[in-house]
Amino acid sequence: MSEASQQKPDQPAVHDDHALYQQALLAHHKSPVGYNLAIVATHSAQGVNATCGDDIKIAVEIEQNYLQALAFYGDSCAICRASASMLCQHLKGLSVAEVLALSQKVKASLSENVSLIGVAAEQFEPLRSVEKFPVRKQCALLPWTTLEQALNATS
Amino acid sequence: MTSASPWKQDFPIFSSHAHPSLCYLDSAATCLTPKHVADAVYHYQCYSHANSHKGLYQLSANVTEKVEHARETVADFIGATSGASISFNSGTTEGINLIAFSFVEPILSDAYKKGKPSNLVISAVEHHANLLPWQRLAERYQAELRVVKITDEGIMDLAHLSQLLDNNTRVLAFSHCSNVLGRFNPAEQICRIAKRHHVPTIVDGAQAVAHGKTNVSAIDCDFYVFSAHKLYGPTGCGVMYGKTEHFEQMRPYQLGGGIVSKVNFTESDFVAGATKFEPGSHHVAGIVGLVEAIEYLHDISWPDIQQHMEKLALYLNTSLNELPYYQPLIVPSAKRLAAQPTEVASIVSFRLKNVHCHDVASLLDSNNIAVRAGHHCAQPLHETLGVTATVRASLGLYNDFSDVDKLVAGLDQAYQLMTG
Incomplete structure (x- = not known):
């Protein structure tokens, strides 16, 4: 299965009218990274958005304090799914401490519009479209808060 | 009787300086307010x-x-x-x-x-x-x-x-x-x-x-x-x-x-x-x-209200049923519809195949169509029916056939965007 990172960048711009659903975000939704991936999970957590019904499980495989593999499962909207996909794509190989620090930054960028800088800004750029849609921020945040639960449950 | 709502003009929210193109399909959450009421x-x-x-x-x-x-x-x-x-x-x-x-x-x-x-x-x-x-x-x-x-x-x-x-x-x-x-x-x-x-x-x-x-x-x-x-x-x-x-x-x-x-x-x-x-x-x-x-409501009279709403509800249900990816929570039996054609619900809850209801609602919103998405404060019912959430469209006095057409077009666009 092709993954989001392998999507062609020059697809027709049919989504211009829908600011929330940008190409890059839709690419993650349609070909998510880590979705239903079978990993040897050492830690996991379930996250639910009671108001909208997003229900997601984040699983990670940690070896010697580094995230060797990430996966997510469940039923969620495209925003939540894309956010989880980006998380799975970009956190592999980082240490638990690095992930927790990055998670704080991503959460701040989503909930308080604090700009990301450096590599993270590029990696999570598609999530920025949520900025103008306050009611959907919770969807993008859910994978991150769930990931933190998974990691905190272990430490 | 025409398919247009004879009472839409009573609702100031649709006036040119407010929301003239609003397609409001969330009357089950709250009805919009007629000028008579606001004035009173x-x-x-x-x-x-x-x-x-x-x-x-x-x-x-x-x-x-x-x-x-x-x-x-x-x-x-x-x-x-x-x-x-x-x-x-x-x-x-x-x-x-x-x-x-x-x-x-x-x-x-x-x-x-x-x-x-x-x-x-x-x-x-x-x-x-x-x-x-x-x-x-x-x-x-x-x-x-x-x-x-x-x-x-x-x-x-x-x-x-x-x-x-x-x-x-x-x-x-x-x-x-x-x-x-x-x-x-x-x-x-x-x-x-x-x-x-x-x-x-x-x-x-x-x-x-x-x-x-x-x-x-x-x-x-x-x-x-x-x-x-x-x-x-x-x-x-x-x-x-x-x-x-x-x-x-x-x-x-x-x-x-x-x-x-x-x-x-x-x-x-x-x-x-x-x-x-x-x-x-x-x-x-x-x-x-x-x-x-x-x-x-008394001035309009129940027979006129019901005639309009039943016609509109039938059009809504028929139009939605024609969409191949439309998945209603409850499928009315042909037998019942034949026996009680006027008993068509003016509230419908549904899903689109392979599209999450919140994405549907967001995309409809971008076309100025207001629907509800979620479990509508009836989570156990959704669990009973085996789903977590649905999109709900509900009709009011101000709705007419053009609102149903807009909804159907919006759903089609959403489905194509999210699955195409």
């Missing part, structure tokens, strides 16, 4: 406002008269024989909580003290407002909360209801019309069954009152509750109808001014009748708005 509230607040039931001066007496007259208007609207059976509150949620506290809890408590088992009966479609108060009472008094199944058509399974009711059933609480499925329960028949078991009945009429003549006398329920804002009136105003013979034994829900005949530092005597449940100052502006909404 404005005029009351500007030119007639005073505290009702308290002042001895003429301005206050006029307001008191307004409120008491409103009871008669509301009673007439729902087929009650007297305004004495009408009590005003903040809405359906408060109405149900009030009845749970004032009427049902003392019965449960009494049975509990005597060591008698109790059960409470609700249906599977209930809004959380008609579930949580009963859940809490059941827990508090170790009573069983029994849930009546629904049929494939989305109404209460009457055979199952008969099985669940027994001598220990303290109350049956059910919605007249589901806020998710839009189907009307046969309230008269249900209350008849309950009566055979001597079980008092509470009907949540929030979704029913705007869709046809309600007749609580014919239904013969013990209580009927609804909100003004689902009837083109203001928010924050609701009605509890109750058989007056119950009022005497009921304790006040909240305590405060205006509901006592005598108070000293050790005890209080409460007034009799409906005002016992109306402590503090009345929400007169809300009550005035409710009366105006009732008069607005």
